Amino acid sequence: MKLLKNIALSDTGFVFNPGNGDSFSVNPIGLSILKDLQEGKSEDAIRNRVVEDYQTDKETIEKDLYDFLKMIEQFNLTDYHE
């Protein structure tokens, strides 16, 4: 899954889609995942990175990442052509 190329991310967690004017807010961990996606990291790589950085386990981040990626898909922030 890839983030649309034109999505703007601010360090404060503000997300802007210039394609349709939608804006979103994300929490710090959500922002870090969006940045990972921008860099083209795979879901596996994101999971491993989160487990390394945060006090959590693989099962928890697997469930939560699934939910988060579904949401950004629903919010039309992902690139369907990739």
Next chain:
Amino acid sequence: MKKQIYERPLIQRINTGMMNKFGTKTEYAPVSHIDGLAVKDLINEYGSPLFVLSEETIRNTYRDAVRAFKTRYPKVQFAWSYKTNYINAVCNIFHQEGSWAEVVSGFEYQKAINNGVPGPKIIFNGPDKSDDDLRLAITNNSPIHIDHLDELYRLTELAEEMNKRPNVAIRVNMDTGIYPMWDRFGFNYENGQAWDAINKIILGNRLELIGVHCHIGTFMLSPQAYATAAYKLSDLALGIKKKFGKTIQYIDMGGGFASKNTLKGSFLPGADTTPTIDQFAESITTALLNAGFTESDLPLLILETGRALIDEAGYLLGSVLANKRLSDGRRATIMDFGVNILFTSFWYDHKISPAQEFSSYTEDTVMYGPLCMNIDVVRSHITLPPLRKEDHVVVHTVGAYNMTQWMQFIAMRPAVVIIGTDGKSHLIRSKETIENIESNEVMPDFLRKHELASGILK
């Protein structure tokens, strides 16, 4: 490097143009302790979900209510409304504080007797009183509040049969300017039914009319309605004095004072809109004092307030069973308590706090209970920090009606503890067991055995 504290990744659409003059609340203070005891420890000891009552809050609320009335009127008596919460330990706190009992069934009457309340201090209300209930109340000299003519006639027959003169009051319903007007209980003031009943009692000369009673509604947000009711009951009492020369001993204003809960559909939270107990007291006592009683004839003012005295003292502790996402993208959280034990969630938007620390990020959530029933919705819309499975929450202001109207449906009812003024938790009702539930079931012999065919599923 030290690992960071984990929080579920969240993304929320920012909606512009949604006007709200109060702004959006983004910070939620966790409630990790109740009266100094940790929520986590209480759940570890007694299980989840768990009802918790605060003795200190009950006593303080009661004393505040008594002060509000006694500083305005010379003769005041509270009677604890059993149906609001009839766990014996709770009733006894009110009895220790000096409250009588107000009961509405033979079952509640028996509970009051078992709690050691003397008969003359048990007010017997309600439309359902069996002959046995009435006989017991007559023998015990309890004030019986007559609800309908059938009861009045039956009571007259029993008085003759027992050769006793029961103490009675009539329940009066009336238009106090509020909607809906409660006219299903008692005799109507405006159309003359109340006077008909009074005439029958006094002229029949078998029953001793000692009081007049009303209960104008529930969760009343208008103190003025009580002033109207107090004027109308005073008018009856003064009329009885004028017509029959008989002094009415008490005026019972019933209950119905609102608690600090927020009714569904309210624009503002209950904590900001509910009248104070002093406002109710001011309305009622001013009406009584200005009604025209002589000082010696001033009736005793009885109050049967339930909800306003216990609601804030009750908490429900619960845990998250699961999180999920609904088809429209809304977050849903499933709790281990639902409408089965939190009956009041049908009409309140209960305040719910997380019991552990969170960041300031929140998410709009639908909060469901554990029942496999579509109606089991605790909050259809609540903004909460991201809750994880097994996290705890505290539901506030649940002391009234939940521990009496709860249902043994699908799941069993949880334990109830009280945090005493000694700072310790005390179990006052054990968690139900399957033995409790099945102890009343009877299995006929022909239904004892069955044989199920095997082999359909491998």
